[in-house]
Amino acid sequence: MSFLTVLIAALFYLATAIFVLGVLYRIWRYARTPAPLKIATTPAPVTKFGVVLRMFREVVFFESLFKSNKLLWILAVLFHYGLALVLFRHLRYFLDPVPLVVELAQPFGKYAAFAMVLGLLGLWARRFLIDRVRYVTAPSDHLMLALLVLIGLSGALTTFVAHTDVVALKDFVLGLMTFDLKPLPGDPLLVIHLLLVAVLMIVFPYSKLLHGVGIFFSPTRNMVDNPREQRHVVAWARKLEEENS
């Protein structure tokens, strides 16, 4: 087994552990932190089912962003939908046999990489061109975009320019999942691609990428608008009541 294979494998075990535990920790922290007051941004749904629909529209269609800024919305959709398709396409490396729907998605997933990178470049351009966005941009915002663009480009290059040995790659991935290491094809583009993905997974729970988790816990979006009908009191507020009612 080559040193490279062991290194990448070890890195991915580490990255996966950090990613999973980090995200779980965040979820646990958000879930544990009480929301003492009803603060849905209204008009808001008056039923739980309505809230599910609102959240669905927010997560899938970026409803609020659409209200805010159409160009930004288009760029965000290009990137996120592109990424989603690309990720879906990647399932073929993880599943054996490959399900039909993943098979069917392959051509779309291939070109989705371009949508993803295009969206990212558009989002990046905003950080230079719009004075307001430039003002709030930190170095880490540039780095994050650079990381994602490089992941997209290196991945697209292995698909469209310097083909990687996908059969060997799949063996490697399946081996990773079953703790039965197989050699990793050694082409540099693939190695770069994998390294960057591991970095992304590692920074995810500690960065603004957490927005993907946070949105589900956002009280302005996930609360039912029923404060008059149902009394809402959290534990620390109830304690306050007991102390000095």
Next chain:
Amino acid sequence: MAKANFEVPEITGVTEVPEIQPDSMAHLETFRAKPEFMEALGYPGEMPENWKEKAIEAMGDMLKKYRSLQVFLDACVKCGACTDKCHYFLGTADPKNMPVARQDLLRKVYRRYFTLAGKFFPKLVGAIDLTEEVLHDWYNYYHQCSQCRRCSVFCPYGIDTAEISMAAREIMDRIGVGDKYCNEIIGKVFRIGNNLGLPEPALADTLEGLEEDVYDETGVRVRYPLDEKGAEVLLVTPSADFFAEPHVDGLMGYGKVFHEAGVSWTLSSYASEAANFGMFIGSYENMRKISLRIRKAAIDLGVKRIVFGECGHAWRVAYAFLNTLAGPFDFLDPKYPVPQHILEFTWEQIQAGKLKFDKSANDDMVVTFHDSCNVARATRMGDKPGGQFEIPRNVIKAVCNNYVDMPEGTIKEATFCCGGGGGLLTDDLMELRVKGAKPRMDALKAATDEHGVTHMAAICAICKSQFTKVIPYYGFDMDQIVSVHQLVSNAIILTGQEDEGDDEEDNAEDAA
């Protein structure tokens, strides 16, 4: 036009997004509360030696108590969707008045002390130490936010800068740095019962005067009762309603509606304030203490229902928080929501055909309606989402022949704050108030140019006070601001009223 020692923005009818002008509002610092007023609310009177540790400790405490704060500080991706949404940014061009930048003032410190990335790579993620300059920015810019929630509508994660600015004010209060305007007012509520500090005899006197005025005008004895035990409804209204134009015309209208509806009601001298400035300073404890006064008044007076008068942030605390803070209200009549808005009450009466109007009484006006920020984005009226937009318009249209809306994007959920909300309605912030009103003034100008609007109706004591003071800077007249229940009051025909209009019957049918 009123005089100003700053440049009043020019209004064109369309609000352009300005180029950023860093620190253009850095000089504006609202007066600080004196130690005695801080201590009255349970805060230290002076900054302690170890104020930094105390501030970080307070932040940690708030992060544990408020999911909103924790999630909002983490989730922002700096996409910029909110950057052109705040009326204060649009009016001042100061980039720290962009919602994301305002949040960042706190977020940068949060990152430094509470996140791994900020502890190890502060420069990279834009994390900073808490210093006096940072505190100074906190104080200035968290008192340039009216907590109107417009940014939260447009944020893809629902990040609400109001939550951040409330938390920031609470953190500052806990290290002895509070603002004079809010904290003195809360003290007045605790001592006297209302924001304006009007004692019971003054209220009784005012209400007696109103009864006489209405009698002189209509020949009908409409009552404006105070502390009357056994009344059906406790009306809680902003104390400005007892005091200033056009607020007091609204109060006259509430009384006439109750009179015609045949529902007995009373005001309370103990709970003579609808507004709850505890929210502005982000203090659950103070907000709760103020709310409990309403509960006590309702119990003492033995009422069956609680109705709130026209007030924006007050309606937020009432609608969204009162049940939490001072409930359960199981001693009230379960047939009615607790509390109700006076517009819900009036609209029910109109639908039931209980009220007769002579709409021509308002024919001298072309009316538009300013959706108060907190009513629009933090509350509801009626059963359906969006009732907070429909019911006020329905009532206005029931009593006025000429109604038009201001342009899309400036009304309903996208409404612009008046510029004086969130505890900023103080003269030392006049520059901010005038500039922050610009987007609303643009919209009013557009409606004036296009539809000949003569009057703008509002349902909030702050909006009314702010507009009457600020619109002269833009060449409008303060009399153009009216209460919605002032319009109701103008048009309502009291049973047995002298000098009724000839076309009374037609209009009564229209209204029903």
